[in-house]
Amino acid sequence: xxxxxxxxxxxxxxxxxxxxxxxxxxxxxxxxxxxxxxxxxxxxxxxxxxxxxxxxxxxxxxxxxxxxxxxxxxxxxxxxxxxxxxxxxxxxxxxxxxxxxxxxxxxxxxxxxxxxxxxxxxxxxxxxxxxxxxxxxxxxxxxxxxxxxxxxxxxxxxxxxxxxxxxxxxxxxxxxxxxxxxxxxxxxxxxxxxxxxxxxxxxxxxxxxxxxxxxxxxxxxxxxxxxxxxxxxxxxxxxxxxxxxxxxxxxxxxxxxxxxxxxxxxxxxxxxxxx
Amino acid sequence: xxxxxxxxxxxxxxxxxxxxxxxxxxxxxxxxxxxxxxxxxxxxxxxxxxxxxxxxxxxxxxxxxxxxxxxxxxxxxxxxxxxxxxxxxxxxxxxxxxxxxxxxxxxxxxxxxxxxxxxxxxxxxxxxxxxxxxxxxxxxxxxxxxxxxxxxxxxxxxxxxxxxxxxxxxxxxxxxxxxxxxxxxxxxxxxxxxxxxxxxxxxxxxxxxxxxxxxxxxxxxxxxxxxxxxxxxxxxxxxxxxxxxxxxxxxxxxxxxxxxxxxxxxxxxxxxxxx
Numbered sequence: 001x002x003x004x005x006x007x008x009x010x011x012x013x014x015x016x017x018x019x020x021x022x023x024x025x026x027x028x029x030x031x032x033x034x035x036x037x038x039x040x041x042x043x044x045x046x047x048x049x050x051x052x053x054x055x056x057x058x059x060x061x062x063x064x065x066x067x068x069x070x071x072x073x074x075x076x077x078x079x080x081x082x083x084x085x086x087x088x089x090x091x092x093x094x095x096x097x098x099x100x101x102x103x104x105x106x107x108x109x110x111x112x113x114x115x116x117x118x119x120x121x122x123x124x125x126x127x128x129x130x131x132x133x134x135x136x137x138x139x140x141x142x143x144x145x146x147x148x149x150x151x152x153x154x155x156x157x158x159x160x161x162x163x164x165x166x167x168x169x170x171x172x173x174x175x176x177x178x179x180x181x182x183x184x185x186x187x188x189x190x191x192x193x194x195x196x197x198x199x200x201x202x203x204x205x206x207x208x209x210x211x212x213x214x215x216x217x218x219x220x221x222x223x224x225x226x227x228x229x230x231x232x233x234x235x236x237x238x239x240x241x242x243x244x245x246x247x248x249x250x251x252x253x254x255x256x257x258x259x260x261x262x263x264x265x266x267x268x269x270x271x272x273x274x275x
Numbered sequence: 276x277x278x279x280x281x282x283x284x285x286x287x288x289x290x291x292x293x294x295x296x297x298x299x300x301x302x303x304x305x306x307x308x309x310x311x312x313x314x315x316x317x318x319x320x321x322x323x324x325x326x327x328x329x330x331x332x333x334x335x336x337x338x339x340x341x342x343x344x345x346x347x348x349x350x351x352x353x354x355x356x357x358x359x360x361x362x363x364x365x366x367x368x369x370x371x372x373x374x375x376x377x378x379x380x381x382x383x384x385x386x387x388x389x390x391x392x393x394x395x396x397x398x399x400x401x402x403x404x405x406x407x408x409x410x411x412x413x414x415x416x417x418x419x420x421x422x423x424x425x426x427x428x429x430x431x432x433x434x435x436x437x438x439x440x441x442x443x444x445x446x447x448x449x450x451x452x453x454x455x456x457x458x459x460x461x462x463x464x465x466x467x468x469x470x471x472x473x474x475x476x477x478x479x480x481x482x483x484x485x486x487x488x489x490x491x492x493x494x495x496x497x498x499x500x501x502x503x504x505x506x507x508x509x510x511x512x513x514x515x516x517x518x519x520x521x522x523x524x525x526x527x528x529x530x531x532x533x534x535x536x537x538x539x540x541x542x543x544x545x546x547x548x549x550x
Contacts, residue, residue, distance in 0.1 A: 007389065009292060009387060009388070010387060011294065011387075012294070014292065014293040014294040014297065015292050015293070015294055015386075015387075016292065016293060017284060017289065017290045017291065017292050017293075017388070018289040018290070018291060018292075018293060018296060019286065019287070019289040019290055021293060022289065087389060087393050087394065087396065089393075089394075089396030089397055089402070090393075090396070090402070092401060092539055095399050095401075095539055095540075095543050096539065098399075098543070099539075099542055099543060099546065102546055110397055110504075111290075112284060112285060112286075112290075112389030112393070112394040112397075112503075112504050113284070113292075113388065113389050114282065114362060114387030114388050114389060114390075114393070115393045117392070117393045117402050118362050118364075118365075118387070118389070118390045118392045118393040119362065119364075119387040121362065121364030121365070122364055122385055122387075124370050124373075126367060126370075127364070127365070127392050127408065128407065128408040128409075128410070128440075129407070130407070130408075131406055131407055132403065132404070132405070132406055132433070132435055133402065133403040133405075134403075135403070154433060158407070158429060160407055165403075228387075229385075229387050264367055264370055264371065264374075265370075267374055268370050268373070268374060271374065271377055
């Protein structure tokens with residue numbers, strides 16, 4: 001039969017496609033890739049189970065990466081579904097699962113859906129004017145990498161917009177729990193748009209201190225997006241220093257650093273509030 | 276009430292989301308943006324009407340661009356839906372419509388869906404390793420622009436993949452019909468992956484003739500994609516000169532020129548046939 005990778009899109013339980021829902025309903029087993037869903041989705045498994053009227057099996061990243069055999073078991077004879085937030089190919093993990101399925105001669109079918117990679121166009125910035133996407137990691141006192149900066153600068157140089165995905169940390173263990181081998185996890189954390197703005201300003205300041213010109217300043221205008229695709233999505237268009245003080249609310253957040261903009265893009269950007 | 280922009284995704288009538296379908300069912304009027312749908316979707320309005328059990332009004336690009344008042348009429352008091360192939364923000368036209376709705380204080384709600392801009396990750400190439408997207412125009416004997424080449428080269432220089440969207444021509448008039456003011460249109464035409472490969476090879480040859488080194492050669496490997504998201508989607512991984520001879524079948528086609536690839540990307544690419 002078929003191994004289905006079904007995208008859940010960005011919003012609520014009903015942002016699955018009708019084809020995706022059909023696959024869920026007729027499958028023998030339905031897994032939920034829960035690593036990203038914990039935060040990105042704001043939904044728990046029980047809401048999905050209620051909407052589908054069937055059991056959904058929790059599959060965290062470890063399970064997806066290490067126990068692909070378990071997920072794919074029996075998929076020759078019956079349909080198996082793995083639900084993934086956004087589009088199924090958002091994470092390399094799923095590419096790997098497709099490869100394992102093909103090795104076993106199990107047909108794979110992908111039900112695509114929206115992901116932040118295309119839905120960020122709700123900012124009014126045109127997708128074909130985006131350069132390389134960057135991931136901004138959450139800084140700690142000890143660890144403040146700046147590797148993403150070079151890619152933002154390279155995009156800006158070519159007049160391109162940069163979509164910045166913001167770090168999420170799930171299933172972290174405290175050192176104490178890790179030492180004692182207790183599988184107790186800290187509450188999930190995510191990088192907010194305002195914290196990301198502060199990090200970006202710090203990087204620009206360090207570059208100025210070195211006597212160089214940064215690719216942006218604290219006065220550069222950026223777009224912050226929160227909960228794209230939800231009823232309560234929020235989009236703010238302001239300077240980096242203003243964004244550092246804005247509370248975008250619940251996760252997930254992301255950030256766009258525009259390059260050169262066209263008049264229609266500008267017209268759309270100015271419809272968004274500054275806080 | 277609400278003006279809904281509903282993405283239809285890439286596949287068949289059932290690739291609409293459940294939320295999107297709900298909006299269609301309760302709206303007073305449902306428009307279909309038919310400019311792109313003619314070719315991209317492989318579906319006609321009647322199939323949508325049958326699936327929804329209601330009338331769908333044809334709105335070609337001219338109508339969407341020039342008669343936004345007509346589409347938005349009454350949207351204060353009742354729900355109006357505009358169906359768009361892929362994701363609603365794939366074209367600037369829809370950004371403009373959102374602006375017109377906001378001017379009229381009509382609430383706008385977007386139902387995102389998959390588009391080629393994120394679904395191209397089915398190639399196994401990771402989205403965050405893509406640079407700027409380019410559009411390859413269909414050459415004629417008289418008009419052979421190469422403007423997209425510089426952007427492919429800039430992406431390659433940074434090791435980034437390039438998604439190439441291939442030209443579609445709909446609602447073209449013959450010179451005779453245009454002169455006589457007859458609204459008779461030629462059958463839609465689209466740039467095939469093999470024709471695009473030939474154009475790309477010609478550009479590389481011209482660069483070699485000028486004594487320069489092109490960003491790719493006819494021996495560079497590329498990924499051709501046809502009908503992404505359909506049951507009969509086809510993905511081919513081969514050299515540009517091989518692709519020039521491959522028939523990818525019905526539209527729409529697109530092309531990816533990979534940059535530097537990671538081992539997992541390579542592993543996925545080699546699962547695709549060479550023709």
